[in-house]
Amino acid sequence: MEKFKVKKVQSSKRKNAVLDLARVVYNAAEDTKAVNPVVIDLRKKTSYADYLLICSGTSDRQVQAIADNIEEAVKKKFKRRSIGLEGYQQGTWVLLDFGDVVCHIFLDEARDFYQLENLWHDAKRVRF
Numbered sequence: 001m002e003k004f005k006v007k008k009v010q011s012s013k014r015k016n017a018v019l020d021l022a023r024v025v026y027n028a029a030e031d032t033k034a035v036n037p038v039v040i041d042l043r044k045k046t047s048y049a050d051y052l053l054i055c056s057g058t059s060d061r062q063v064q065a066i067a068d069n070i071e072e073a074v075k076k077k078f079k080r081r082s083i084g085l086e087g088y089q090q091g092t093w094v095l096l097d098f099g100d101v102v103c104h105i106f107l108d109e110a111r112d113f114y115q116l117e118n119l120w121h122d123a124k125r126v127r128f
Contacts, residue, residue, distance in 0.1 A: 060091025
């Protein structure tokens with residue numbers, strides 16, 4: 001019996017929509033003065049998301065404000081909300097999950113401690 005390989009095929013329209021989502025998330029983080037926002041292309045690295053945003057804030061209130069602004073920008077542009085939100089009340093590390101794009105918003109000290117960027121050191125960085 002012959003085995004067939006199943007290849008994940010994305011239409012160019014879907015690719016563009018996901019990249020647009022990543023861009024909106026990045027711009028919303030920058031608009032709220034996020035510290036060192038980085039978008040990482042995970043398409044060839046993992047199946048759980050296409051892009052990952054990592055950024056930080058200097059206070060728990062700023063971390064929450066960044067998360068709020070990202071949530072609002074995505075709602076306004078794409079008429080959708082995150083499918084997951086974790087850590088908002090503490091404001092140390094907020095995770096926003098939009099399916100194809102996942103956002104990690106850290107307090108500066110938490111970002112330095114966890115160093116998520118190092119987990120994906122070999123993944124391509126996206127520049128907007």
